[in-house]
Amino acid sequence: MERNKKEYAVRIIKILEEDYGHVKCALNFSSxxxxxxxxxxxxxxxxxxxxxxxxxxxxxxxxxxxxxxxxxxxxxxxxxxxxxxxxxxxxxxxxxxxxxxxxxxxxxxxxxxxxxxxxxxxxxxxxxxxxxxGKSEGIAVDTHVIRIANLLELTEYDDPVKIEKDLMKIVPKKYWINFSFMIQTLGRRICKARNPVHVFCSLNKICPLLQK
The missing domain is CATH 1.10.340.30 (Hypothetical protein; domain 2)
Structure with a gap:
């Protein structure tokens, strides 16, 4: 784990942007x-x-x-x-x-x-x-974000509100909107709760779980 969590968080974001920078809300809606x-x-x-x-x-x-x-x-x-x-x-x-x-x-x-x-x-x-x-007053924390934020050692909490507070301290505000989308997409496609596909994970070289 890098000492500076803000730099570490930005590093994660930059890596994820290459694969998931384009993703949007997965829910369908018209209003x-x-x-x-x-x-x-x-x-x-x-x-x-x-x-x-x-x-x-x-x-x-x-x-x-x-x-x-x-x-x-x-x-x-x-x-x-x-x-x-x-x-x-x-x-x-x-x-x-x-x-x-x-x-x-x-x-x-x-x-x-x-x-x-x-x-x-x-x-x-x-x-x-x-x-x-298109407004960001916080970071949406769902089950994927809870799980992956802990795996990446960005937080040590299970409570969504406490996790959001931790993430808001280290994730620059300009990334708040896309951060959740990217983590959620990673969770759905690669870093699944069951049978995660580590070999295809773009974070596999810095993920603390894989460095132990």
């Missing part, structure tokens, strides 16, 4: 509220599964008003395969109602306001801010 909905559904669910769910969901519900007035049982039926569908269904409807009642139907564009919505934690808020509005 900020669709992204918010997909991000809520993505909790403890793969993006691939969420995209399958939203393919039909977004055909049925076209506007924020559609979600706000949705029949909970019907909505649950659409999102069932995403897991935890009862809580997610309630959160989607409540968030839609709040967006209408408090923000005139527009998804808010600040971390503070997004965190007031049902089912929205910092990871979800970061995803919406970055991919819907």
């Amino acid at each position: 900020p509220f669709e992204l918010l909905t997909a991000a809520i559904l993505s909790a403890q669910c793969t993006d691939e599964r969420v995209n399958k769910v939203t393919e039909n969901l977004f055909k049925r519900y076209k506007s924020v008003e559609d979600y706000a007035n949705a029949d909970i049982l019907e909505l649950e039926n659409y999102i069932k395969s995403a897991g935890f569908f009862r809580n997610k269904g309630k959160n989607i409807i409540k968030s839609a109602q709040m967006v209408i009642n408090k923000y005139n139907g527009d998804v808010p564009q600040t971390m503070e306001e997004l965190l007031e919505l049902s089912g929205v934690a910092r990871k979800t808020a970061n995803v919406v801010l970055v991919s819907a509005f």
Whole structure:
């Protein structure tokens, strides 16, 4: 491990940019509220599964008003395969109602306001801010980022909020938007939780796990 974690973090980023610098949000959406909905559904669910769910969901519900007035049982039926569908269904409807009642139907564009919505934690808020509005108020920390940030010894925590704080200290702000995308893509394609493909990992020469 290099002594200067900021330099180490930038080195990681520069290497990843060669392979994953072009990647964007893996969730499919055509409006900020669709992204918010997909991000809520993505909790403890793969993006691939969420995209399958939203393919039909977004055909049925076209506007924020559609979600706000949705029949909970019907909505649950659409999102069932995403897991935890009862809580997610309630959160989607409540968030839609709040967006209408408090923000005139527009998804808010600040971390503070997004965190007031049902089912929205910092990871979800970061995803919406970055991919819907091009804003970076933090670093989205999902299961891939949790696992790989620990493997790379960028943090020693398992808690997403503490990990985000660690990463925000060492990752320059200009990279906050792309950092999560690149780490997540690395996690999906190469550095998998099960059977990681070390030989094809662009970080294999500096990864602490492989240097031991």
